[in-house]
Amino acid sequence: MVNFTESEFDISVGRRIRFYRNALSLSQKDLAGRLGISYQQYQKYESGRNKVSISRLIEICEVYNISPDKFLAGVLGSFDGDSSLKDSFYNSESVKLLSLYYNYDPRLRSKIIDFLEAFVK
Numbered sequence: 001m002v003n004f005t006e007s008e009f010d011i012s013v014g015r016r017i018r019f020y021r022n023a024l025s026l027s028q029k030d031l032a033g034r035l036g037i038s039y040q041q042y043q044k045y046e047s048g049r050n051k052v053s054i055s056r057l058i059e060i061c062e063v064y065n066i067s068p069d070k071f072l073a074g075v076l077g078s079f080d081g082d083s084s085l086k087d088s089f090y091n092s093e094s095v096k097l098l099s100l101y102y103n104y105d106p107r108l109r110s111k112i113i114d115f116l117e118a119f120v121k
Contacts, residue, residue, distance in 0.1 A: 011048035013057075016071060018046045020064045023098035034063050 021031050032042035035056070044050035052060070054068075061068045101109060 010051055013052055014046045014048040022095045035059055
């Protein structure tokens with residue numbers, strides 16, 4: 001069972017939203033426009049000052065082309081285990097790598113994953 005406070009969860013969701021936005025090289029204004037909300041409202045989601053409703057989270061996940069369950073698994077996982085892994089996930093190098101991956105031809109992404117897995121082994 002994951003143990004966290006409400007504000008920790010909201011902040012973690014906001015970090016995850018920001019992480020994917022940066023990975024896709026979108027500005028806060030771009031994403032707010034795609035969601036049909038104000039820039040200020042979007043900023044509050046990223047900072048964790050405002051809670052993200054489940055329907056809004058689904059819309060955000062659609063923009064990011066990620067399933068809500070995978071998005072939330074990452075958020076919930078950030079409260080378990082090694083904090084150094086969590087910190088490394090949000091660093092600029094990770095964002096750059098993910099950005100490059102998502103800007104690559106979607107048909108070839110699985111080959112990139114296969115290569116990296118073989119390389120690490």
